[in-house]
Amino acid sequence: MENLLSLAADNLVSPIILSFVLGLTAALARSDLTIPEAIAKAMSIYLLFAIGFKGGVSVAAHGIDATLGLSLIAGVILSALLPLVAFGLLRVLTNLDHVNAGAVAAHYGSISIVTFVAGTSVLESQGLMYEGYMVAVAAAMEAPAILSALWLISRGGGARRMDSDLWREIALNGSIVLLVGSFAIGWITGEDGLAEISSFVVAPFKGVLCLFLLDMGIVAGRGLRAGRGLITMGLLGFGVLMPLIGAGAGLVAALLLGLSTGGAVLLMVLGASASYIAVPAAMRVAVPEANPSIYLTLSLGVTFPFNLALGLPIYVSVARAVTGG
Amino acid sequence: MENLLSLAADNLVSPIILSFVLGLTAALARSDLTIPEAIAKAMSIYLLFAIGFKGGVSVAAHGIDATLGLSLIAGVILSALLPLVAFGLLRVLTNLDHVNAGAVAAHYGSISIVTFVAGTSVLESQGLMYEGYMVAVAAAMEAPAILSALWLISRGGGARRMDSDLWREIALNGSIVLLVGSFAIGWITGEDGLAEISSFVVAPFKGVLCLFLLDMGIVAGRGLRAGRGLITMGLLGFGVLMPLIGAGAGLVAALLLGLSTGGAVLLMVLGASASYIAVPAAMRVAVPEANPSIYLTLSLGVTFPFNLALGLPIYVSVARAVTGG
Amino acid sequence: MENLLSLAADNLVSPIILSFVLGLTAALARSDLTIPEAIAKAMSIYLLFAIGFKGGVSVAAHGIDATLGLSLIAGVILSALLPLVAFGLLRVLTNLDHVNAGAVAAHYGSISIVTFVAGTSVLESQGLMYEGYMVAVAAAMEAPAILSALWLISRGGGARRMDSDLWREIALNGSIVLLVGSFAIGWITGEDGLAEISSFVVAPFKGVLCLFLLDMGIVAGRGLRAGRGLITMGLLGFGVLMPLIGAGAGLVAALLLGLSTGGAVLLMVLGASASYIAVPAAMRVAVPEANPSIYLTLSLGVTFPFNLALGLPIYVSVARAVTGG
Amino acid sequence: MQTHDAKRVEITIEAIVKSRLTDALVDQGVTGFTILPVLGGSGRSGEWSRSGQVSRASGMVQVICIIRPDRLDGLLSAILPVLDRHIGVVSVTDCQVLRAERF
Amino acid sequence: MQTHDAKRVEITIEAIVKSRLTDALVDQGVTGFTILPVLGGSGRSGEWSRSGQVSRASGMVQVICIIRPDRLDGLLSAILPVLDRHIGVVSVTDCQVLRAERF
Amino acid sequence: MQTHDAKRVEITIEAIVKSRLTDALVDQGVTGFTILPVLGGSGRSGEWSRSGQVSRASGMVQVICIIRPDRLDGLLSAILPVLDRHIGVVSVTDCQVLRAERF
Numbered sequence A, B, C: 001m002e003n004l005l006s007l008a009a010d011n012l013v014s015p016i017i018l019s020f021v022l023g024l025t026a027a028l029a030r031s032d033l034t035i036p037e038a039i040a041k042a043m044s045i046y047l048l049f050a051i052g053f054k055g056g057v058s059v060a061a062h063g064i065d066a067t068l069g070l071s072l073i074a075g076v077i078l079s080a081l082l083p084l085v086a087f088g089l090l091r092v093l094t095n096l097d098h099v100n101a102g103a104v105a106a107h108y109g110s111i112s113i114v115t116f117v118a119g120t121s122v123l124e125s126q127g128l129m130y131e132g133y134m135v136a137v138a139a140a141m142e143a144p145a146i147l148s149a150l151w152l153i154s155r156g157g158g159a160r161r162m163d164s165d166l167w168r169e170i171a172l173n174g175s176i177v178l179l180v181g182s183f184a185i186g187w188i189t190g191e192d193g194l195a196e197i198s199s200f201v202v203a204p205f206k207g208v209l210c211l212f213l214l215d216m217g218i219v220a221g222r223g224l225r226a227g228r229g230l231i232t233m234g235l236l237g238f239g240v241l242m243p244l245i246g247a248g249a250g251l252v253a254a255l256l257l258g259l260s261t262g263g264a265v266l267l268m269v270l271g272a273s274a275s276y277i278a279v280p281a282a283m284r285v286a287v288p289e290a291n292p293s294i295y296l297t298l299s300l301g302v303t304f305p306f307n308l309a310l311g312l313p314i315y316v317s318v319a320r321a322v323t324g325g
Numbered sequence D, E, F: 001m002q003t004h005d006a007k008r009v010e011i012t013i014e015a016i017v018k019s020r021l022t023d024a025l026v027d028q029g030v031t032g033f034t035i036l037p038v039l040g041g042s043g044r045s046g047e048w049s050r051s052g053q054v055s056r057a058s059g060m061v062q063v064i065c066i067i068r069p070d071r072l073d074g075l076l077s078a079i080l081p082v083l084d085r086h087i088g089v090v091s092v093t094d095c096q097v098l099r100a101e102r103f
């Protein structure tokens, strides 16, 4: 417990978290501080490329163990099932209609790669190892949640349009392609490849993450200001409870798979985090009736900061206690 | 004197200055070399974040001494008084009306953070230390000049509109928020924080500064071409004289405060430099009648290159001679 | 031969090539992965600045030898003559009219700086030295091809408009100015300058190159999809044959000049590569009737990947065999 | 100067369905259009701005389509299914064009 | 296709007073508008271009506002105070819109 | 509100000849115009998009020019030589402006 508190305190004074706080504060105070759209996209491309590449290199270095395939399958299952839990919870805690509830549920089954990245940072500062292929698990968890949420929504009436555009949106969206592609590049080129570009993908990584979180703070703050009226106590409760449930599910899966402590933390983070890039785009295409302010504010304004500030230290402490790592 | 000349020569052959010269030359020769707006903004965000953060870390490392508070107050006073001097000088040397003279004066009371950054580069290459909190002094000097210039203008007739938008523009403009915010982050996270992101905020810093100065050279060159007709001998004289006066005032303040040699140089630089980001924006809101070509050309096309090429070595030499550093 | 194969294999598994392949694949699969225009421009500015600067520093370090001037002249001659060869070859292999054939020919006389950069990467990984002024030769080869192609086109009827805009477009286009300017900065500031900014221009260089090639892959892939119908077998043959001819001409020139093995490789690469930045822009101004899809698809979609994947190892092997390096 | 009557259709629509919209245009035989970026806006679904956004979920574009008057109805019917499901605005203006044979 | 008369107001104005302008619009009950980025331009105060600028002092945006004809006068009077002090241009065009109930 | 008749000319043209076009405008005495960025488009020469492009060879801009009706013919003749050689589209719309003395 003491451990958890000191970890939480340590976590809160990292430049990464404080950058998010700065952005959030600036936006809530209505400062005109903004990051140009092209730069925000560039930083997200950089982070995806770097995290994918490093994951691939780590797999090349440590070899594939039997659990890789099983972990991917576990990720897919988690991603597909968590929306059902989220949907049920939303129907209990809030009065969202089934379309909006389904759209929100899709976000919580899927994952936030930035939360994942922040998790790896914490692990590194704690000296905890993790399986390199967790990046591939993250990629695998992006899409299944979308399909199961669309199924939930269509059950409630009104057939969803699953045309080829939507399939392409889901399967070939830029962030998945980049993450999987750079993972493959890292795997193929291995340690030699890393040596060539490590002063690009490793050295400045945390600094870029700071600026990216500054931007996320700004966007979240603007969203919270605009969505003030939308976020009821029920939604707020959901936004804090659901990540804990997702983390719990991730922990169970990790124990069944026999992952390392670090790997368990990351699977908890993946379960706990909610998408704010890929899923919102898919929902605009497939379920335009759903209100984007609800799912964006919830995912970016509530769950993301919760995971960043409190979730991460909790997941690390619990995983350590349970796995004895 | 010899020392000054060799310093000036050294200064002129740095990649930073030459990058500015390259941009200036390209624009004057009407090359189509341009830096996209989003990239220029990103570089300025990077520079503000890095300089603020490093300043904060340095305060965390060396502790606050009694002069911090006094230096902030001195900065505010300098920023508030210099516009009065500038205004008087403009009325003597030029025939600008009181609105345009007031708008120009606001720029010279405020500061240019890029000139400040170039100053810290010179100090580092000379091995001179400086107080980390000078960054906070820079931030404190951004705004007071605006208020005193608006007072000057309103004295001349026509009440200025000081509505809430303008207050927010002045107090919460992005560059101040970012500078102060990253200073706070640096202060809180200290050397540990720096260790985490130094390969982002320290290592590539000078290189980014080169590209940023390339862009400033381009913008200044385009401004000079467009503003050819506007810059009279009187204005030119003002653009060179005023920084010397501002540096003198900064030196006096530094001696009274008992700053280190490096700190004295930086306070001179702050006094000498003219804003080209925050103040122009505030003037467009508060004094739209003033002609932006005049103040932008003067600040960016005359005073900025003067400080960069000649001012910096002069200020270093004088500060060394006076403080014996 | 064995050597060539292993070199080719090594080359193919570098992160640089694989990033291009990733971009190409994503675009062909119609993924929405894109790099914002401003970021693509910024990366190209960074690469030009870094490569020019490093070339200049290397000249400052090793001094100018007599062959510098001769190499520049050789480059100009190569650039001026290769379009004639290309034009003839196009008239034999394809049924392009003389306007389109001339426009394509201009691209092959000129050079691709990214191919050049990829060439220097291969040389470095092979431990081969090269003359630093090859960057200046690259700059000298950008423009002459345009003039000789315009002469070819005007011979076929319809006077070309060589007005001052076009001259400026050719002589002062941003990439030449930046390359020559940063070369000069590197030359003037020398090793000292490099020490100041090497963690910007050297350390992250290859990583940025990866992302830039990712973008080039995307653009090439989109071009290939759009230009499917345009690329006949004849054009394809030209796109592969012409770089070999250009490389041959480069090799002969290198032997006459007595360049090092690495220098010979780079002159081969310059001969072999086809412009895709400067020349397309000049052609739009001077020969708007020519179809940009033809020359862009050929240069970016056929010759660039050919050089990257197969050309480079071939040129290195041949140059080693011939110069005994 | 000889000019001809035409219609200028300006469609402000979510960026994410841009290709759905242009596909509908092309299906209808409308192959000429220009796409402008949109910085931000406000409507019944609130205010939004482009800066800092990473997701493609928010963000709109403006598609401009100049056509011969007699093709207007076909165009509007073709795009209506896309517009019906997604937020967006359409305006049609009378205009004059040079070189009518291009439209 | 059933269309309705409307007015398309296009206001090119300094970016820095954008929120002042949109506040004036919202105060007047006009909550629908679209904002386009502007790359550069030229007018009585000379030529300017966006590239490389860091300061928000230069730079303009174009605010497009489609409204029912009877609301035009109110809108114009609401924005005039902002326009009077700042450089900028306004044009009003007759247009046709689908789904008039939205305006 | 007192408004005046004017013409709104919108020229979509290759970015690379932008300065050629604006020089032609200025020569003709037309010193007021606004330039909008263009993201992409489609026409007889196919579809294109701005993203990822480095070369200035592709890419278009939209030049908007509001003028007094009697100056339209002069303007069109002035820009025709540029338009003739380069791809692009021109539309002219009737509009109303405030403060006619500025145009």
Ligand SMILES: Nc1ncnc2c1ncn2[C@@H]1O[C@H](COP(=O)(O)O)[C@@H](O)[C@H]1O
Residues within 6 Å of the ligand: D012, D040, D041, D042, D043, D044, D045, D046, D048, D060, D087, D088, D089, E031, E032, E033, E034, E035, E064, E065, E066, E067, E103
């Ligand atoms: N009256 C209007 N005039 C101009 N643009 C509008 C108008 N109404 C809506 N828009 C644009 O369409 C988007 C979506 O509108 P809405 O569907 O009403 O939320 C807004 O963000 C604006 O960009």
Ligand SMILES: Nc1ncnc2c1ncn2[C@@H]1O[C@H](COP(=O)(O)O)[C@@H](O)[C@H]1O
Residues within 6 Å of the ligand: E012, E040, E041, E042, E043, E044, E045, E046, E048, E060, E087, E088, E089, F031, F032, F033, F034, F035, F064, F065, F066, F067, F103
């Ligand atoms: N006649 C015009 N047509 C289109 N845009 C104009 C016109 N006049 C001015 N503008 C735009 O308004 C800005 C300011 O104009 P001005 O106040 O005349 O300097 C210019 O930079 C242009 O972007």
Ligand SMILES: Nc1ncnc2c1ncn2[C@@H]1O[C@H](COP(=O)(O)O)[C@@H](O)[C@H]1O
Residues within 6 Å of the ligand: D031, D032, D033, D034, D035, D064, D065, D066, D067, D103, F012, F040, F041, F042, F043, F044, F045, F046, F048, F060, F087, F088, F089
């Ligand atoms: N009918 C049209 N409506 C709007 N824009 C068009 C139209 N035709 C062409 N354009 C624009 O002009 C560019 C060149 O057209 P084109 O010369 O037909 O290839 C296209 O890429 C579009 O941006």
Ligand code: NA
Residues within 6 Å of the ligand: A082, A107, A108, A109, A110, A111, A112, A246, A270, A271, A272, A273, A274, A275
């Ligand atoms: Na999740």
Ligand code: NA
Residues within 6 Å of the ligand: B082, B107, B108, B109, B110, B111, B112, B246, B270, B271, B272, B273, B274, B275
């Ligand atoms: Na000052």
Ligand code: NA
Residues within 6 Å of the ligand: C082, C107, C108, C109, C110, C111, C112, C246, C270, C271, C272, C273, C274, C275
């Ligand atoms: Na060549």
